[in-house]
Amino acid sequence: MYKKKLALMLSMILCISFMSGYKAMPFQLNKAEAAATFAKGADVSWLSEMESYNWSFYNSNGTKQDLLQILKDKGMDSVRLRVWVNPSLNFSNKADVVKQAVRAKKMGLRIMIDFHYSDTWADPGKQAKPAAWSSKSLAELNQAVYDHTYDVLNTLKSNGVTAEWVQVGNETNDGMLWQDGKASSNMKNFAQLITSGYKAVKAVNSSSKVIVHLSNGYDNSLFRWMFDGLSANGAKYDVIGMSLYPSQTDWSTLDTQALANMNDMVARYGKEVMVCEVGMDVTAPAQAKSFLTDIIAKTKSVSGGKGLGVFYWEPESYGTWYEYTKGAFDSSGKPTAALDAFKN
Structure with a gap:
């Protein structure tokens, strides 16, 4: 027994x-x-405004179609949307971002939210405070960053959208919310502002990945200076993001430098990396396709599988739209061959 x-x-x-x-x-x-899961996407923040002025988009066969469907058919699975605090036009504010994010989510697309913390464009040359924040102290700015970030993301969540990635600042080569958050003057202040945004993101959704984003992804010395400084001052973030806008002749060199930089960021800080913006002149679609094919492959090859994705900046811009010349649609509103790089 x-x-x-x-x-x-x-x-x-x-x-x-x-x-x-x-x-x-x-x-x-x-x-x-x-x-x-590697993200292939585009920033389409101009879409609402373009549609409000009756700009149309056509697929490769010349059939009028929803822009997001065209991009999806080209192999893209993600969109990026910028947020301004109180813009002069009724675009890229909270209501507009929620509308576009819900639309994208319904089409099965993943979402990146890009906070500029300004009423207008924030980039390496300008990081102006929102007018409503102009007289705030550093402590009040930290609270404003937290509150604004939380409000937008929580409103998205209430509408069924959870951002997979969130940029706390846009192309912050020298910090944001100048002068208080100017990194070259006071890295500690900038680190505090980044951390305020980080805490707000995680309070809404702990799985959203927080990105600190710089331009010139080939410039390793810039990235080391910034992320050494942020690390020394205790900043919290998950992903190192970069922009890359090469010419038709230097893209191969810059792609190689960007890959070396990405691998260095992984080794030096243990962070994931992402190419949040790319673009090339619309008149060079063949070279643009070669560039995109290469940077996508290189980002996928980053050590430890820590290259998260590549996003084209505003491919839908065409013709005379804001005189922007690095879109990926031709003058008739059809995608150029450049976007075929996202199919693989």
């Missing part, structure tokens, strides 16, 4: 061990698959 009970117990243990191992396999595969 004892032997029978012992045999039965051993059989049950073996069965449980087998079943546990069997169940673990799909989990491990799913985890690996999730880690390998």
Whole structure:
């Protein structure tokens, strides 16, 4: 009797061990698959404004179609949307971003939100405070960053949209919310502002990844200066983001430098990296396709699988729209061959 009970117990243990191992396999595969999910996307923040002025978009066959569907058919799975605090026009504010994010989510697209913390364009040459924040102290600015970030993301969440990635600042080569948050004057202040944004993002959704974004992704000395400074001052973030806008003749060199920079960021800070903006002159679609194919492959090759994705900046811009010449649609409103790089 004892032997029978012992045999039965051993059989049950073996069965449980087998079943546990069997169940673990799909989990491990799913985890690996999730880690390998590479984002291919575009910033389409001009879309609302273009549609309000009746600009149309056409697929490669010349059929009028929703821009997001055209981009999706080209292999893109993500969109990026900028947020201004109180813009003069009724675009890229909270209401507009929610509308476009809900639209994109319904089409199965992933979402990146790009906070400029300004009423207008924020980039390496200008990081103006929103007018409503102009007289705030540093402590009040930290609270304003937290409140604004939380408000926009929580409103998105209430509308069924959770941002997968969130940029706390846009092309912050020398910080943001000048002069208080100017990195070259006071890196500590900038680090505090980044951390305020980070805390707001995580309060809404702990799985959203917070990006600190600089331009000139080929410039390793700039990135080391910035992220050494942020690290020394305790800034919290998840991802190092970059922009890259090469010419038709230097793209191969800059791509190689950008890859070296990305791998250095991974090794030096243990962070993931992402190319948040790319573009090339619309008159060079063949070279643009070569550039995009290469930078996508290079970002996928980043050590440890820590290259998260590549986003084209405003490909839908065409013709005379704001005189912007680095879109990827031709003068008739159809995508150029450049976007074919996102199919693979």
